[in-house]
Amino acid sequence: MTRPRLSLRQWAGWTGFALVFIILAAFAVWRGDILKAGLDPQIPFQAYDPPAAPDYDAASAWVMRDTRVDGAGSAAIFFLHSTTFDGGSDWNGPIGDPQADAYLQRVVVPNYAGPFARAGAISLPRYRQGSLYTRLTLRDDARDARAFAYGDALAAFDAWLAGHPTGPLVLAGVEQGGELIDRLVRERVAGDASLRARIVAVYLIDVIVAADNLSPLVPACVTATSTGCVIGWSQVDEDNEGAARRRLRRALVWNAQGRLVDLDGRPALCVNPVSGARNDTIVPARQHHGAANATGLEWGVRPAFIDRAVATRCVDGILRHTELKTESFREVGGWADRRKARQYNLFYADIEADVERRLNVWTASNAS
Numbered sequence: 059m060t061r062p063r064l065s066l067r068q069w070a071g072w073t074g075f076a077l078v079f080i081i082l083a084a085f086a087v088w089r090g091d092i093l094k095a096g097l098d099p100q101i102p103f104q105a106y107d108p109p110a111a112p113d114y115d116a117a118s119a120w121v122m123r124d125t126r127v128d129g130a131g132s133a134a135i136f137f138l139h140s141t142t143f144d145g146g147s148d149w150n151g152p153i154g155d156p157q158a159d160a161y162l163q164r165v166v167v168p169n170y171a172g173p174f175a176r177a178g179a180i181s182l183p184r185y186r187q188g189s190l191y192t193r194l195t196l197r198d199d200a201r202d203a204r205a206f207a208y209g210d211a212l213a214a215f216d217a218w219l220a221g222h223p224t225g226p227l228v229l230a231g232v233e234q235g236g237e238l239i240d241r242l243v244r245e246r247v248a249g250d251a252s253l254r255a256r257i258v259a260v261y262l263i264d265v266i267v268a269a270d271n272l273s274p275l276v277p278a279c280v281t282a283t284s285t286g287c288v289i290g291w292s293q294v295d296e297d298n299e300g301a302a303r304r305r306l307r308r309a310l311v312w313n314a315q316g317r318l319v320d321l322d323g324r325p326a327l328c329v330n331p332v333s334g335a336r337n338d339t340i341v342p343a344r345q346h347h348g349a350a351n352a353t354g355l356e357w358g359v360r361p362a363f364i365d366r367a368v369a370t371r372c373v374d375g376i377l378r379h380t381e382l383k384t385e386s387f388r389e390v391g392g393w394a395d396r397r398k399a400r401q402y403n404l405f406y407a408d409i410e411a412d413v414e415r416r417l418n419v420w421t422a423s424n425a426s
Contacts, residue, residue, distance in 0.1 A: 096146070099191070108186060108206065111213075112186070114183065114213055121162065121183070122182040122357075126179045131414065133413075134179050134225060137171050138211055138231035138235030139166045139235050140398060141187060142158040142162045143190065145190050145192070149192065149200075149202075151189055166399065167182065170399065173403065176410060177413045178417075183214035188200070188234060201318040208316065215242055219253075229261070230262075236261075240271070244272070244276075257285070257286045258285055262289070267327040268326065271312060278329055279334060282335055285416050289412065290328070291330065291331060293376070293379055295379065331405040332347070334412050334415070338373065341370045343366050346408065349363065349368060349403065350402065352402070368382055368405075
């Protein structure tokens with residue numbers, strides 16, 4: 059019996075179906091590369107015309123300026139936010155980009171600036187940040203764009219410092235913001251004895267920093283009560299060896315000329331945010347002060363904490379931690395959002411307690 063032959067229309071239908079299947083399969087395999095390519099400005103940085111510079115005398119250049127909550131302490135806090143601008147036609151994000159600002163206000167401010175609110179008056183500048191794309195590639199153009207952001211960080215810091223001639227200071231930054239604070243401390247703070255004496259602590263959150271880059275005048279915090287020192291770490295789930303290796307392999311750190319260069323096997327800084335000390339001791343979950351998902355909360359509202367939940371240990375310069383499997387601590391959002399700083403803070407209450415403790419020590423040491 060002869061089988062019926064397919065008509066031209068049927069052949070076209072099956073061919074179309076096969077093509078759609080192939081395209082969908084290819085997209086699934088190379089989805090990350092395709093989406094990343096869509097963020098590439100497609101222009102050399104040297105030929106790029108960056109967005110207009112912020113005016114740090116204007117309110118529009120600040121998300122917060124000396125904002126206090128009731129009962130806050132005596133410190134002045136300078137905070138640089140993480141990456142919120144995805145990219146596209148720009149290497150560096152323009153000031154006031156609506157989408158970037160919305161993410162900043164909804165996710166970054168409550169989760170990462172929030173832990174410092176009770177320590178004093180917090181100031182958070184906008185700056186022409188390197189786009190998310192600059193953190194997904196090791197190209198020289200991307201390194202230049204990330205280094206370009208330092209000019210704004212320095213200008214904002216000097217404008218802020220002029221309004222705080224006395225009293226205790228806290229500097230903090232997350233991811234890209236931490237990268238910029240690292241350079242700021244070495245180039246602007248370490249060599250100024252009077253300014254250095256006012257530093258309660260420096261917090262470099264979720265960023266790789268070369269330990270041997272730290273100035274001996276502003277060293278890593280050795281104990282939980284050290285002041286004038288740096289607390290810094292980059293965190294990875296304890297079972298994710300691949301992620302830990304990738305972070306170290308792809309890490310860029312500042313050199314003496316203000317260029318971002320490969321870490322290249324140098325030791326990375328890890329001060330455990332739970333213990334507040336620089337060592338490789340296992341810190342059990344019972345010492346964990348509390349994780350929080352503060353996304354969407356209004357400023358000044360303290361989130362609910364899950365405490366005694368995360369064990370930590372510094373291993374080869376990376377903070378390894380047990381996974382918190384509660385639903386509110388899972389990665390959410392689109393492809394780009396899941397490549398930014400986490401949309402929750404595993405160490406919210408630990409940071410809050412750490413800065414309060416060090417501020418009390420600094421205040422007692424400087425009492426007249």
